[in-house]
Amino acid sequence: MARGDAAAFDLLYDQVADSVFGIARRVVRDPAQSEEVTQEVLLELWRDASKFDHERGSATAWVTMLAHRRAVDRVRSAQRESERERRTATSDVPYDEVAEAVESSLEHERVRRCLGSLTELQRETVNLAYYSGYTYGQVASLLGVPPGTVKTRMRDALIRLRDCLGVAG
Amino acid sequence: MKGRDQHIHLLAGAFAMDALPPAERARFERHLAGCDDCAQEVAGLHETTARLAAATAIAPPTAMKQRVLAAAAAARQRPPAAGPVPAAGWRRLGRPGWPGRLVTAAAAAVVLVLAGIAVIFGVRNGSMHDQLSRAQDSSSQMAAVLTARDATMMTGTVRGGGVVTVVASHSRDALVFSATGLSALPASSSYELWLVGPAGARPAGMLPAARHHMTGPVVASGLRPGDHLALTAEPASGASRPTAPMMLDLVL
Numbered sequence: 001m002a003r004g005d006a007a008a009f010d011l012l013y014d015q016v017a018d019s020v021f022g023i024a025r026r027v028v029r030d031p032a033q034s035e036e037v038t039q040e041v042l043l044e045l046w047r048d049a050s051k052f053d054h055e056r057g058s059a060t061a062w063v064t065m066l067a068h069r070r071a072v073d074r075v076r077s078a079q080r081e082s083e084r085e086r087r088t089a090t091s092d093v094p095y096d097e098v099a100e101a102v103e104s105s106l107e108h109e110r111v112r113r114c115l116g117s118l119t120e121l122q123r124e125t126v127n128l129a130y131y132s133g134y135t136y137g138q139v140a141s142l143l144g145v146p147p148g149t150v151k152t153r154m155r156d157a158l159i160r161l162r163d164c165l166g167v168a169g
Numbered sequence: 170m171k172g173r174d175q176h177i178h179l180l181a182g183a184f185a186m187d188a189l190p191p192a193e194r195a196r197f198e199r200h201l202a203g204c205d206d207c208a209q210e211v212a213g214l215h216e217t218t219a220r221l222a223a224a225t226a227i228a229p230p231t232a233m234k235q236r237v238l239a240a241a242a243a244a245r246q247r248p249p250a251a252g253p254v255p256a257a258g259w260r261r262l263g264r265p266g267w268p269g270r271l272v273t274a275a276a277a278a279v280v281l282v283l284a285g286i287a288v289i290f291g292v293r294n295g296s297m298h299d300q301l302s303r304a305q306d307s308s309s310q311m312a313a314v315l316t317a318r319d320a321t322m323m324t325g326t327v328r329g330g331g332v333v334t335v336v337a338s339h340s341r342d343a344l345v346f347s348a349t350g351l352s353a354l355p356a357s358s359s360y361e362l363w364l365v366g367p368a369g370a371r372p373a374g375m376l377p378a379a380r381h382h383m384t385g386p387v388v389a390s391g392l393r394p395g396d397h398l399a400l401t402a403e404p405a406s407g408a409s410r411p412t413a414p415m416m417l418d419l420v421l
Contacts, residue, residue, distance in 0.1 A: 007324045009241055011334050013234055014349050014383050021233075022225035038229055039237055046241045061215040064222035072187045111224035129188035130221055136183045137190065155182030155214075162217040 009046055017042065019060075020067040027071035027133045037074050041067045068130070075133040114164035122157035125150055178207055185214035228381070310388045314338045314345050325419040327351060327400060331384075335398060337421045342392045344421065347385035348376070354402055362389050363399040363411055365418075370399060375407050396421050 331351035337344035373389040400417040
């Protein structure tokens, strides 16, 4: 490994590890498994840095997309399914659960406020799909809403969040 | 056919949140490949979910860093796929679709992509605060240094604690500096960078306060051949010549 690569990766680690671990922890929940997912994602980043294509979006979006996918893959593995069903059945997921994050950053506040501007159904689809890793079909049955409605609400929700957060696109 | 396209287009939100089962995900990805409008919408939605992820940021256990860096040192990087590799070039902060700039050596591209990702992250996180305008001013200069053909990266250890990473480009007469783990200074003091040549030390900028143990990245310009990079702790207002012992000596 070239020394420059290693130095760049060291720098990258410091910049992205908190976001990667944050979303892994949020989706996967179990601390040890969240750490495993975080390590996998960071190593994937290292191995596949050349796959990053700036034409398709920012580096931030790329890294968090990788992290979220890995976290979701992990949480959907069969042996955890029964445990997750039970947990969600017994407790609603409040939208300000983002408050789990250690730091109450400005970004955190902004996202919380924008989530608050969604309709309840839109917000629930984001909480259950993005933050808890459920498929839209699972979200539909959890909320007792037709799958087609959930699909459109998911898109509406993200478009509204995009505009609220001032994301270009 | 048109009705079916319309229907599948509605899946963009579920796709961006990874809420599609594998078969539908694959079908949507095939659709995306031939639908520019959809690809553009999905890119915007992924920028949005990135913000959802950023809101959950939390520091991993400190031991993880050593494990990951050690594993990376043992792992081989995959070579770039066939075709030109886009380097980490960008024109404006935080917007997709920066114009690319080809870097000839694939290995160099990997370094630059990694460094570019790191810098974008740092600048974007910093931009939440009043550093926004300054960050925007320096981002194009930073990009120019990081994508320069003669960009070289080096690291150094700071006496008193911390590791610095520097990317220097003599063709751009500038360097990008960042550091991790610098010891905290009292409020009356700040770290100051110096470029040291035969004629003595020239001030190269005050470092901003660390965030999450990370200082910078900052751009220092006015680099001359043969310069060394030095660091001292000075009064917060800055000094015109070093008044404290040098904590770093890096040959550029």
